[in-house]
Amino acid sequence: MKKSIIGCAVLAAASAANAQSSVNLYGRIDNGVQYETGLPTGNRFSTQSGDWGCSWFGLEGTEELGAGNRMIFKLEGQINTMTGALSGNLFGRHATIGIDNDRFGTFKIGNIGAGELSQDSWNVDPQFMQRYAISTLVRARNWASASNGFEYQTPNWGGLMFKGQYDVTNNTSWNRATTATGQGRTDGIEASYTFGSGHVRVIYDEVRGADGTFNDVYAHSRSLLAGGTYVLGPVRLYGGYQHLSAPNATNASVGVTNASQPAGVSAPTSVDHEWIGAVWQVNATAALTTGVFHANANHGNGNATLYTVGGTYNLSKRTFLYAEAGYVHNSSTSNISLSNGPYGNNNFDAATNTASNSNPNYGHSQAGVFTGIMTQF
Template identity: 75%
Template sequence: MAVVFLSGVALNAHAQSSVTLYGRIDNGIRYESGLPTGHLFTASSGDWGCSWFGLRGTEDLGRGTRAIFNLEGQLDTMTGASEGALFSRHATVGLANDRFGTFKLGNLGAGELSQDSWPVDPQMMQRYSIETLVRARNWASASNGFEYQTPTWGGFSLKGQYDLTNNTGWNSASSATGQGRSDGIEMLYQFANAGGRVIYDEIRGADGSFNDVYAHSRSLLAAGAYSFGPVRVYAGYQHLSAPNATDASVGVASSTQPAGVSAPTQVDHEWIGAAWRVTPATGIMAAVYHANANHGNGNATLYTLGGTYDLSKRTFLYAEMAYVRNSATSNIGLSDGPYGNNDYDPATNTASNGNPNYGHAQAGAFVGVMTAF
């Protein structure tokens, strides 16, 4: 249960403020095969969704306007360690008004627009989901930013973001942040049984260019969902573009690549799927994702099947299985590994990442429990 502190504001009798402590904990067990070093059986945190805690507050300023803030951090709840800075996910303050919209300023973090794609993903951006074949590009984050979201007009709304580099070079990063300039715009719509969104966002590299299609690129995503009684169907498309990408800019040696393969500058990504609420407590989700990259990098297809079972309004069990199949010159894995060869050394049984060998597949499954407070 959220802990809420309500207090009157002494200098303004009509004003009221509140602060809410909230969070969630997700722990489970995962098994994956097809890794360059063999099979992996591990205890894991965050396979269904990140574990986090935060503070969210509001103060009534009168005339329909509220001051708002949000502080949120991410945890590895298997070890108790913080994932990144204390409030790496959100650290914002702003103003909200039902007639004029919402403005936020600060570390937008996990609020970067690409992360808004989870409502149009049948697997809701679990470990095996929309983000897998694009090597975590949909988990982009950004700091030093500001955001404005309009009110909802007849089911439609708009959201825009802009993130500064804090550097004298307009697009390139300062040594303090390492973040190139980023920006984006999102259009959302929601009707009785349908919802969808179009998201365009740009994430630049430290040199100010689009130099890695899976990290520093332009992204255009259009997707939607429609409900038929207890079944909700999903479909979507995403195009990634990084015209400045080279083998050097993505950190791979040309000699380690298959013949005729170099760093991709474009990726096309499509998916379809469905979620079925079998009973009030039980849900089943299935989806197929496909991605094709240029410059000889081939294609990959991800097949997923998952389910949830609600133990209460706050706690549920979850499970998901996945299989990713690669064409001869593709090596996308289930672990969001970076682009490039896994550099497997059989003498020491070590690899630089969890990508499968080129043309090989990977399979995985996990189960766990999530509780929120």
């Protein structure tokens, strides 16, 4: 009888422990097709994984620690679901552990990855950071990532929240990367406020180059972004502004030569980026999106405007169809592409019909359309 009582007590304790912790497998798959014109090698029809959003899988869990504290963890990796290949490291998007408390906020440590603050700009993007969206005219600067980091987020104080990050290099030189091709120290702070029908968000973040300086406005720079949304019936309006600064940028630091650039053009040290847009929730299953984005770069790099229109159609709570069309118009000394191509000439070789990137020729435009299906689990 005594052994039976002890056995029941052990089982009860185990059941209680299991009830206080959880581990969830989650993910999403995005596959579709796209057609783009104006590439240096011609027009292209292709399959794609992630035009609406990246495909990923992950594990996340919690454990009750008592006194209102919870241990939390997250492991997340990105995949190309057209080929089955990993996109980067196994858990390159997130690999963090932390403590969460409703009263005191949330602290995390580890690979912040895709949680770098600039990626929160999707909240003020009418195209939700699709392929043709807020990151296009800044050549993917809003897709920054960070490792070896710390993050703290406050509780929600009546709609007001703050978040801060600090990511070190693990190098003896505080700001420099451990390798010549790596990324230096990153840090940032974010504030968001939701009130009635409105929402505003301000993000300041710094991403340094391998040498510890701000040497590439589209990759290693200071970014100040402010944007907001406002709901009017079935329509949500969007607007925002972003300023990028890289005072240490030179042609050498961004990997171009004077001969490859148009006359009077050199590596930009600042970019001003503005946008407006709207999302119309037509009914419970369908939504239409539209946005206009404009960017100006200094040092003779001209300006570009991106026009977009898209839509989604829900097949269920977890699965939807999507489509978007985009057109980017470049001034005579700009060559921004629809695919977040790097800064510089495409180095097109007519003899071999090859180019080093998908940027159009200077002053030329690009147009594209894609459609696909997204499911989440």
